[in-house]
Amino acid sequence: MELLLIGFLIGCAFGAILFLGGATSYRKILGTLLLKDMSIIKLMLTAIGVGSLGIYLLDLGGLANMSIKPTYLWGVVAGGGIFGIGWAISGYCPGTCLVGASEGKLDALFTLLGALFGAFVFAMAFPVLDAWLLQNANFGKITLEEVIGVSGIYLAMAFSMTLLFLAFFVLKDRYE
């Protein structure tokens, strides 16, 4: 019960941040993908910069409940490609279409309905895809830590500083 309440409250904060930060704006998302408006890129770089440092600091104390997704190469590449097409066409991602729909945006609601349908189509196709794309070239739940062989906190510090530097000092707000 407590867990459900925590989930609900974290979700509320997540939804509010996405709305307030302009992530549900078609103009902002397509501006990002056309490489003109950098604010959503900067938002993501900052979030990952803070998040990677936060998570690996927690990990130092053994307090991070990490969840690493497995690297089954072909499925991740094909899925990322299909996802990218959907993102550019709709202007939403799965999280922002939820928030956009709750704002009352009809296109976000249709993206949400399409997403429920897409998940269903995937479930139907799963038996075929499983053998073909998900089982092959599966390297398991690997992170940079294992690949490079340096402790995660050092990597996270360097990575975090790089991303925050890019967001705060390198990238302009707009490119024409």
Place this chain on the structure above:
Amino acid sequence: MNDEPIISWKVAGIALGLLLTLATFLVKPLGVSTQFVVTDAVVTHQVAPTFAENNTYLSRYGEPSEWTVGYGWMLILGMMVGGGITAALLRNKQPLQDQGFMPAMWVMRFGSSRIKRLAAAFTGGTLLLFGARLAGGCTSGHMISGISQLAISSFIFGLVTFAVAISVAKILYRKT
């Protein structure tokens, strides 16, 4: 007239990074796209239980177990409630261009047909969730949470997704 989001990318990015850290400490990193399958599976288990049980993917979800209406599902419910309430309270602060479901840049390129916009949104949504389930996550689970944990699969997902989405956006909005 102000055309920037209500909070800056700095505030939104730092808040999202801290929220991700908090979620990883309390439960697990943020993720959205799995819950679309959970929703489908819960409905399918109600409407056509035999069909749901016979599908190797749907049968994993939606039954009274860890993969049902639980923490993750409450998170997306929270996103809609939190986003919806914030939007209702601060509607008049939201940039005018970001309201409604017919974005000005879409209308300039593709015309004012509502059906066209909603069809694109639905199709985009279908591709989003098919791709996300194939890759094992979406913008939140892979890009924000996954890259913050320095997961190799998430770096690959992020690169492929952005490369494809940028290409598709450039094609959609090519100068004719």
